[in-house]
Amino acid sequence: MSAADPTPPSVLIVEGDPWVRDMLREMLLSVRCDARLQVCADGSQAINALSSKPDLIIAARELPSGDGLDLLRKVRAQGEKSALPFILLSERSDPASVKETLRFHPTEYLSKPLNFDKLRKRLEVLLLHAGEEVSCPIPALLPGVKLKDYLEQRRATADGGPLFTDVQQAIKRALNPQGLNLKVLEEEVRDDPQITAVLIAAANSAALHRDAPVQTLLQALNKLGSTQSMNLILGMTLKRSARLSDPLLTQHATRYWNLSLHTAEYARSLARMLDLEQERCYCAGLLHSLGDLAVLRSLQEWRLAGGELDEGQVQQSLGEFGAAFGSALRTRWRLPLSLRELIAAIYQLGGGVYSREILAMNLAGQLARLPADQGLEKVADSKTARLLKVSLPELSRLRKVENPEGKPAEPEPAPDSDLP
Structure with a gap:
């Protein structure tokens, strides 16, 4: 050659x-x-x-x-x-x-x-020759293709959501003369849904899945090891649209990311209060909007390929495909069923007997979606809070800790009804 x-x-x-x-x-x-x-x-x-x-x-x-x-x-x-x-x-x-x-x-x-x-x-x-670069234009959309059909096709192959972490800086801060400090790396990337989901999925792949399922970011990092973890994280940056550049889509992505972070923090605080596994609950809260983020990344691909896009189409796409993209990703990436059940509980309680973790995730979802100017009485009177025996004063303390600036919570996205 x-x-x-x-x-x-x-x-x-x-x-x-x-x-x-x-x-x-x-x-x-x-x-x-x-x-x-x-x-x-x-x-x-x-x-x-x-x-x-x-x-x-x-x-x-x-x-x-x-x-x-x-x-x-x-x-x-x-x-x-x-x-x-x-x-x-x-x-x-x-x-x-x-x-x-x-x-x-x-x-x-x-x-x-x-x-x-x-x-x-x-x-x-x-x-390549020395100094040679090969550029490839983004393939244009086929004539007459509709946005809905495009998203339906992308649902089975979407790469997930965009990155929010500065990966190069995160790895730089985690490196020391002895190598990559996995604990520091976990602290640097723990708020990124895409990185968390991919590493957990990779740690549960057939090549590594010999013990109990990996359900937290730190477990995944320890299972994969420093080199493999770093390779996978760097590999995510190589993909097209790894970061969103369109201001309209970035605005929506930031909203869903903030909602994920709020849910994750509430989930961890409730887990601490109820003596549950904190990091597993945190990860479930962080990953629950991954489908919506994956839709937004696919919409950027649509626009880069020449498709038109406005606010109404973005809203409609999120409403129609957010749940389906999330379910498809979690299934295709083979995230542990128990983790997917916690994610599903954020949206709604199914039938049967509920574990305390399931109830905690449902309550975290209610708190994260609640507007800041709305009282907590309805949440305190909910079936979830009553089963957990979490009182109105306890909810008020949680809200003050997790939302100290009184910022309004994000609007509730469409229910992820086909989870887990």
């Missing part, structure tokens, strides 16, 4: 973990946005994909239904493809495993968790 070749390179990515697979895809496209990608989840798919004659292969050694080393061995056995660039990724860094691999001359052998910068620099050498 030559970087001077005007034909966009064809790249085969083979990785079993969906989150690492997605990160590799985004990194590669950030280096060479016009690359033609073929992505496989296991070794048998990869063997079949060799018939497409890729220009570069990036493959994990540890794969479902196969071994990346077998794939490398097969490629090197093919005469005309013996020099094909092949980057092998492996969880094994012991001398014996490395020596076994080097016999087949991989272009690069990288151990996991991946060195993000080293991989990127290697891709730049393989795919």
Whole structure:
């Protein structure tokens, strides 16, 4: 393969973990946005994909239904493809495993968790001339496509919500001479719904899910480790519309983010008062508006592709698709069912017997949505407060602590009725 070749390179990515697979895809496209990608989840798919004659292969050694080393061995056995660039990724860094691999001359052998910068620099050498940049225009919308149809399509593939954290600064503050301090990193990114959701989902992926489900950000960071956590967070910044730039959409996103933060803080305070698991309740409160945020991010994609958008369309899209996007994301990302149940409780109580955590989340949702100029009597008299035996004076103290400036609460979004 030559970087001077005007034909966009064809790249085969083979990785079993969906989150690492997605990160590799985004990194590669950030280096060479016009690359033609073929992505496989296991070794048998990869063997079949060799018939497409890729220009570069990036493959994990540890794969479902196969071994990346077998794939490398097969490629090197093919005469005309013996020099094909092949980057092998492996969880094994012991001398014996490395020596076994080097016999087949991989272009690069990288151990996991991946060195993000080293991989990127290697891709730049393989795919670009020195100083060369490849720009790719955003594909225009198909003629006649309607916003509703566009969102219906995006519901199954949306990347989630926008980022609110300055990721580079967060990582910089968490780095010290000994490495990345996960506790500091957790404090830096804990208020970002997208980062929290992605890391919890990644920590519960099949590759890592061997124990009890991960349900908090700190648990996820500890399960993933410093390098993998940092790679996943940095990988989120590579995606288009990772941050909202449209003022209209930014205004709505800030409103939902504030609502999420208020709900999370109320949930944690109630959990503390009732001797419940505080961080799990906080995470559930933070994630409950992720569907609305995902809609707003998709609306920016719509506008970037040439679609028109006004305030009425934004409001209508949020009302029609916020719940559906949230439910689809939580299911596709396989967030733990118990965490999804807490999120669902913020909107409404289902039937049956309620746990104290479920009731606490429902009460947190009521408090967060309550306008500042409205009294707490109705909330204190609600079924939820009565079951929890939380009195009007206790609610008043909570409200004073969590909303000391008397700012009005955000309007209640459309019920997320199809949760969890």
